[in-house]
Amino acid sequence: AFRCGYFLQPLSSNIHGCSQNLDRENYTHDYTDIKEVKIMILAQLPRLHLSIFAKSHFSLASSHFNLINPNPPVKLAKTLFSSLATVEPVPLPVSDSSHLEDAPMEIPLDKLFIPPETDISGDDPSRLAARILKGSNIVLSKYARDAQVVQADYVKSSVRTEDCPADGLPEFALVGRSNVGKSSLLNSLVKRKRLALTSKKPGKTQCINHFRINDNWYLVDLPGYGYASAPHELKKDWNKFTKDYFLNRSTLVSVFLLVDASLPAKQIDLDYASWLGQNQVPMTMVFTKCDKRKKKKNGGKKPEENIKEFQDLIQGFFETTPPWIMTSSVTNQGRDEILLHMAQLRNYWLKH
Numbered sequence: 001a002f003r004c005g006y007f008l009q010p011l012s013s014n015i016h017g018c019s020q021n022l023d024r025e026n027y028t029h030d031y032t033d034i035k036e037v038k039i040m041i042l043a044q045l046p047r048l049h050l051s052i053f054a055k056s057h058f059s060l061a062s063s064h065f066n067l068i069n070p071n072p073p074v075k076l077a078k079t080l081f082s083s084l085a086t087v088e089p090v091p092l093p094v095s096d097s098s099h100l101e102d103a104p105m106e107i108p109l110d111k112l113f114i115p116p117e118t119d120i121s122g123d124d125p126s127r128l129a130a131r132i133l134k135g136s137n138i139v140l141s142k143y144a145r146d147a148q149v150v151q152a153d154y155v156k157s158s159v160r161t162e163d164c165p166a167d168g169l170p171e172f173a174l175v176g177r178s179n180v181g182k183s184s185l186l187n188s189l190v191k192r193k194r195l196a197l198t199s200k201k202p203g204k205t206q207c208i209n210h211f212r213i214n215d216n217w218y219l220v221d222l223p224g225y226g227y228a229s230a231p232h233e234l235k236k237d238w239n240k241f242t243k244d245y246f247l248n249r250s251t252l253v254s255v256f257l258l259v260d261a262s263l264p265a266k267q268i269d270l271d272y273a274s275w276l277g278q279n280q281v282p283m284t285m286v287f288t289k290c291d292k293r294k295k296k297k298n299g300g301k302k303p304e305e306n307i308k309e310f311q312d313l314i315q316g317f318f319e320t321t322p323p324w325i326m327t328s329s330v331t332n333q334g335r336d337e338i339l340l341h342m343a344q345l346r347n348y349w350l351k352h
């Protein structure tokens, strides 16, 4: 039941016949609450401005969210993590110096990802802001606990979904275009320099590679797609292979689709995201390489602009905004935030 409607609601019909579940009701309920909160914010605190990190000369909401959505954005506090009352504290990285000059990035309330069973209607704006993960649209729920990685072990490489570990532990699959930074992110999440090298060994690159974390959940490294020199037939196989895993792996809590934020949106990534949406496979978008800024050769676009463009291009495939998060394996931006997000998805999944 969890797979079919936890936190994304594709607009298109579900070709695999999943039915909507009760979680959908929770989510819909929360969405209603958001509107109430918005009204409250407008009525009581019309000039309250909070912020999350973004470059001062770029405001995600003011540049385009407002254009596609007339709802006023909420600005979120820079001190997002100072009062995470509902979560176990997780040490957060000190921001690199480039973040110090950061100014508000605005996200409209209806572009936030609000986990099920999460009621934000009683939150004033500063409390709500404190519940949003830095550099993301993700609201934290009561399920965000036990996020730290204490132990990480390579378990096995499987060539078919049926061969994957059968112990029923929840798992998250990392997938993305070759060179997107998947191995770097995996290593950064588990704080090991070379764990993901296992997935890069010859013979393993086309496998489903399972890493067991803290002996109670899995990170799964899937084959990178879109490698330029891969023969067409091989590329097709990778698709079939990973698609089968996405559709049939019952313990898959969410796919984490990695997208390079230093480049303009690529069609193959858009196709991947829309396929996941159309097939109601829960997805979190992880934008990588967010430390890379102002590259003239990429048209001078900043990560925030590429991220916004990507969101705009896929929004038609989703009824509600999927969770997204900015990361960098160079600065460790987003590392602890991803782990908190995984924790809340996992703990919710375990309880339902």
Ligand code: GDP
Residues within 6 Å of the ligand: 176, 177, 178, 179, 180, 181, 182, 183, 184, 185, 224, 288, 289, 290, 291, 292, 327, 328, 329, 330, 331
């Ligand atoms: P994979 O093919 O998806 O596993 O990608 P890798 O993790 O091997 O990274 C591909 C290249 O991108 C390498 O040269 C990395 O050093 C670089 N890279 C990965 N993550 C980041 C990042 O967050 N920031 C920057 N600037 N470079 C990165």
